[in-house]
Structures are given as structure tokens and as C-alpha cells.
Amino acid sequence: MAMQTDAEATEINAAVRVRRVQAADISHVITLDTRVTKLAKAEYWNDVFRRYGKQRRHERFFLVAENLMDRADSRLLGFIIGEIRAWEFGSTPCGWVFALSVEPRMRLHGIGSALLEAISDEFKKAGVSKMRTMVARDARLPLLFFRSEGMIAGPYIQLEKDLD
Amino acid sequence: MKLQISTRLAIFAVLELAASEDRQLSVAEIGEKFGVSSHHLAKVMHVMGRAGLVRSIRGAGGGYQFAGNARRTTLLDVAQLFEDLSSNEQNTGAVDATPEGQTLSGVLNEIDDIARATLGSITIATMRKLVERCGADGTKSSKAALSRRPIQTRL
Numbered sequence: 001m002a003m004q005t006d007a008e009a010t011e012i013n014a015a016v017r018v019r020r021v022q023a024a025d026i027s028h029v030i031t032l033d034t035r036v037t038k039l040a041k042a043e044y045w046n047d048v049f050r051r052y053g054k055q056r057r058h059e060r061f062f063l064v065a066e067n068l069m070d071r072a073d074s075r076l077l078g079f080i081i082g083e084i085r086a087w088e089f090g091s092t093p094c095g096w097v098f099a100l101s102v103e104p105r106m107r108l109h110g111i112g113s114a115l116l117e118a119i120s121d122e123f124k125k126a127g128v129s130k131m132r133t134m135v136a137r138d139a140r141l142p143l144l145f146f147r148s149e150g151m152i153a154g155p156y157i158q159l160e161k162d163l164d
Numbered sequence: 165m166k167l168q169i170s171t172r173l174a175i176f177a178v179l180e181l182a183a184s185e186d187r188q189l190s191v192a193e194i195g196e197k198f199g200v201s202s203h204h205l206a207k208v209m210h211v212m213g214r215a216g217l218v219r220s221i222r223g224a225g226g227g228y229q230f231a232g233n234a235r236r237t238t239l240l241d242v243a244q245l246f247e248d249l250s251s252n253e254q255n256t257g258a259v260d261a262t263p264e265g266q267t268l269s270g271v272l273n274e275i276d277d278i279a280r281a282t283l284g285s286i287t288i289a290t291m292r293k294l295v296e297r298c299g300a301d302g303t304k305s306s307k308a309a310l311s312r313r314p315i316q317t318r319l
Binding site: 137138140143144147148150153 | 235238277278281282284285286287289290293294297
């Protein structure tokens with residue numbers, strides 16, 4: 001399900017299409033994220049759009065799944081954001097997925113899988129052969145999802161420390 | 165991490181039954197596939213039956229069927245029927261109250277948390293996909309999946 005160009009998009013089925021984000025989508029991204037996370041972050045998402053929607057588009061991918069069935073309903077069904085990072089933590093270039101969200105009422109319909117497949121196709125086209133993400137240990141649903149998509153634990157351990 | 169034999173047998177049995185949810189398999193049939201004694205396996209199946217993971221079908225041609233939801237039941241759900249996967253809380257006396265004892269407990273709890281998160285993130289359906297991929301790719305894939313060489317970080 002590769003996306004050929006920005007103008008072209010992939011139809012997952014008759015109801016959903018995955019494409020690059022556009023400026024008009026950001027208000028819907030903010031609405032969806034606020035509903036899912038219960039945190040409003042308009043400034044954050046506008047900045048993410050500036051950096052991942054408009055800059056370095058050969059290695060940054062901000063994709064959305066839009067609802068084709070109900071044209072009057074312009075809500076997005078989900079989005080995924082990732083980029084190719086190189087040499088951080090000693091890693092050869094690989095694709096990192098750092099955001100993925102699906103409209104709660106539309107989960108279990110393959111939208112998350114379609115978004116992940118679309119971004120992995122973009123990573124492959126860009127020449128990388130590894131995709132990574134990071135999930136909170138107690139985030140059961142994302143862990144179950146990524147595992148069901150064939151992802152396994154990587155060679156890193158995330159460490160942290162309080163600064164006081 | 166090492167699992168008890170009962171836990172391993174339980175996971176193997178659930179994977180076999182979940183491969184074809186309409187099919188019934190006897191303890192002997194499951195035991196023959198994995199080369200394990202029916203006696204031990206029967207006890208394991210009894211525990212899983214009480215937990216509702218499998219159901220016993222009586223009569224000629226009977227056996228066991230998978231009774232759970234392969235997309236919801238995780239390895240943790242099966243394992244915690246046979247293993248104590250609660251936080252490490254050893255109480256061997258005064259030594260555990262010392263700074264050394266408490267620090268060691270913290271490290272062991274970290275390991276336990278990761279183990280629980282890993283087992284709890286893999287459903288029976290996901291395991292079946294991994295098993296089928298391993299079977300299709302043969303030894304090469306299983307070795308690649310199992311071996312993890314860390315990338316060297318240059319400081």
C-alpha cells in the first residue's frame with residue numbers, strides 16, 4: 001500500500017484513505033488527540049505540523065487516515081507520525097514512529113494497521129530497513145497493537161533519572 | 165527467564181488449540197505433538213479449564229477446545245495460572261530492610277515489571293503469527309528473532 005506522491009494516496013478500502021497531512025487537518029488532529037489524551041496541545045501540534053508536515057518531507061512523514069464514506073464528516077480517523085533518524089544512540093538510520101492515534105470509535109477496523117503499513121512503506125522507499133517505536137510499559141493497548149503488527153523488543157533499554 | 169514446565173505446557177497447549185478453534189484435541193494428541201506425558205498435561209488442562217481458557221468436551225471424540233479469545237488472551241493470562249508473577253517481595257528478615265536489601269529489591273522489581281509487560285503484550289493470536297512465521301522461515305528466522313546483539317554505542 002505505498003503512497004506514490006503527495007497528490008496520490010492509498011485507498012485502504014472504499015471507506016478510508018491514507019495521505020500526507022494538510023494544514024486543514026491540524027484542527028482535527030488537535031481534536032482527536034485532546035479526546036484521546038485528555039490534554040489540549042494546540043501549540044504542540046501546530047509546531048509538529050510545521051516540522052513534520054512541511055519540512056524535510058523526504059525523511060519526515062505525517063500521515064492521516066481520512067473518512068471517505070461520509071464526506072460531510074471531515075473528521076480524521078487517525079494519524080501517524082514518524083521520521084528517519086540516524087546515528088542517535090549508535091543506531092544506523094532507521095524509521096521511528098513517535099505518534100499514532102486512531103479515533104476510539106473506529107478502532108479494530110484496520111486503520112492503525114493501514115497507517116503503520118503506509119509509514120513503513122515510506123521508510124522502505126527512503127532506504128531504511130528497520131522501524132522502531134517506544135511504548136510505555138503500562139500502555140497495554142499500544143503494546144498489544146505493535147506486537148500484533150510483528151514488532152518485538154529492540155536492543156535498547158530506556159533509562160531515566162529525576163533531576164532534583 | 166525460565167518458566168516452569170507446567171507454564172510451558174499450558175502455553176503450547178493453548179497455542180495448539182487456538183490454531184483451530186473449532187477442533188477438539190485430546191490430552192494424548194496434544195501430548196504426542198510436544199512429546200510430553202499425558203499425566204502432567206492433564207493436570208495443566210484441568211487448571212486452564214477451571215480458569216475458563218479451555219473447555220472440556222466429553223464423550224467419544226471429545227477432548228479440549230480453546231475457550232478464550234485469541235486476540236485478547238495474553239501469555240501473561242496463561243502464565244499467571246502457574247507462576248507467581250507478582251512483584252518481588254522476598255521477606256527473609258532484617259536484611260531486606262537494609263539499604264542493600266531495598267536496592268536489590270528495586271532492581272529485581274524492575275526485571276519483574278519488564279517480564280510482566282512483555283508477557284502481557286503478546287496475545288495468543290500474535291504468538292500464532294510468530295509461530296507460523298517461524299515455521300515458514302525455518303531455523304534462520306527463529307535464530308534471528310531470538311538473538312539480540314546490542315548496537316555498540318561509541319562514547
